[in-house]
Amino acid sequence: MTAGLSTARDTSSVASIVEFGNAEPLAADLDRIDAVLAEVYGPPAAGEDLTVPEDHAGLRERLAVAAPRSVALAERVHRTFADGACGIVVRKLGLAQLEIDAQRRAMFAFAVLMGDVTFAHPVDDKVVWDVMDKGAPQTGAPKYSSFSENDREAEYHTDASFAINPDRYFLLYSAQQADCGGGQTFLADGRVLLRELDATSEGRDAVRVLSEVKLPMRVPKAFRRGGNAEDDGYMYRPLIGGEPLWRFRKDKVDKGLVAKSDKVGAEVRDAFDVVYRHLVARPDEYHAVIPTDGVLIVDNHVALHGRNGFTDSRRHLLRIRFHRAGTDQTVEADAG
Numbered sequence: 001m002t003a004g005l006s007t008a009r010d011t012s013s014v015a016s017i018v019e020f021g022n023a024e025p026l027a028a029d030l031d032r033i034d035a036v037l038a039e040v041y042g043p044p045a046a047g048e049d050l051t052v053p054e055d056h057a058g059l060r061e062r063l064a065v066a067a068p069r070s071v072a073l074a075e076r077v078h079r080t081f082a083d084g085a086c087g088i089v090v091r092k093l094g095l096a097q098l099e100i101d102a103q104r105r106a107m108f109a110f111a112v113l114m115g116d117v118t119f120a121h122p123v124d125d126k127v128v129w130d131v132m133d134k135g136a137p138q139t140g141a142p143k144y145s146s147f148s149e150n151d152r153e154a155e156y157h158t159d160a161s162f163a164i165n166p167d168r169y170f171l172l173y174s175a176q177q178a179d180c181g182g183g184q185t186f187l188a189d190g191r192v193l194l195r196e197l198d199a200t201s202e203g204r205d206a207v208r209v210l211s212e213v214k215l216p217m218r219v220p221k222a223f224r225r226g227g228n229a230e231d232d233g234y235m236y237r238p239l240i241g242g243e244p245l246w247r248f249r250k251d252k253v254d255k256g257l258v259a260k261s262d263k264v265g266a267e268v269r270d271a272f273d274v275v276y277r278h279l280v281a282r283p284d285e286y287h288a289v290i291p292t293d294g295v296l297i298v299d300n301h302v303a304l305h306g307r308n309g310f311t312d313s314r315r316h317l318l319r320i321r322f323h324r325a326g327t328d329q330t331v332e333a334d335a336g
């Protein structure tokens with residue numbers, strides 16, 4: 001039994017990924033949501049400019065009165081997570097007829113009802129992040145390297161993996177799905193993954209190493225505030241165990257293991273390779289396109305996620321990350 005396994009919830013009788021529809025279109029809440037946002041942020045409150053609220057609980061209280069359909073859905077999602085799901089797909093929110101910024105405002109309100117939202121990027125404190133292929137920052141330059149700004153495959157990872165307190169949850173609302181056959185999202189339940197690894201001696205050894213050894217992960221400059229990084233620009237944490245159950249970001253780990261080869265031995269590289277090989281060889285708990293007007297909500301402390309590449313440049317998701325209500329740790333928490 002490893003540190004990671006001992007803290008994992010038992011999922012043997014619970015579906016990792018739960019899908020359901022939503023009978024009540026959230027668009028019907030929007031006028032009253034907009035009125036609340038205008039009161040709190042000042043009119044006009046554009047969805048793309050909404051920042052982390054100064055008073056999470058106060059805004060949540062106002063929205064709870066103004067947006068009954070969103071409240072009902074948030075409560076159902078909370079219950080489903082409490083029952084052991086690590087990912088929830090709601091196939092239709094009833095926002096498809098709205099323009100994109102109205103969709104941002106509706107999803108912002110829903111996320112505030114779910115928890116304490118965090119900023120998407122430390123520079124501007126904005127909460128709603130547009131996930132789409134943004135091309136190149138300038139003519140002749142390479143495309144953006146972050147998963148959320150290009151059209152390439154995003155390997156299995158957890159979000160904010162190099163933050164002290166990675167966000168507990170994130171949501172991806174699909175404003176426009178990819179229709180090219182790509183852009184499929186995949187999820188692995190980290191608790192199931194640990195059980196599988198525990199079944200072989202090689203897997204058990206790998207989990208033990210990654211639960212004990214503090215691996216170096218390079219922290220991007222913009223995210224080093226709040227004590228996320230040591231003086232050398234790296235954070236040192238075990239990848240498995242405790243809260244979160246998993247931190248996982250292969251490219252950052254790869255870089256760290258090369259740059260700090262004097263500090264970590266070959267057994268760490270081997271352990272990481274065992275886990276990664278197992279992860280990509282197993283069937284995913286979820287592997288599908290998030291349908292247009294659907295949302296995927298993920299427990300980022302338990303599930304690993306990724307997506308394959310796509311060529312349909314219309315693909316457009318909205319991402320919002322959040323902590324459990326009352327546990328905002330924005331200063332330390334946002335990255336990746």
Ligand SMILES: [Fe+2]
Pocket residue numbers: 147157158159305
């Ligand atoms: Fe991600």
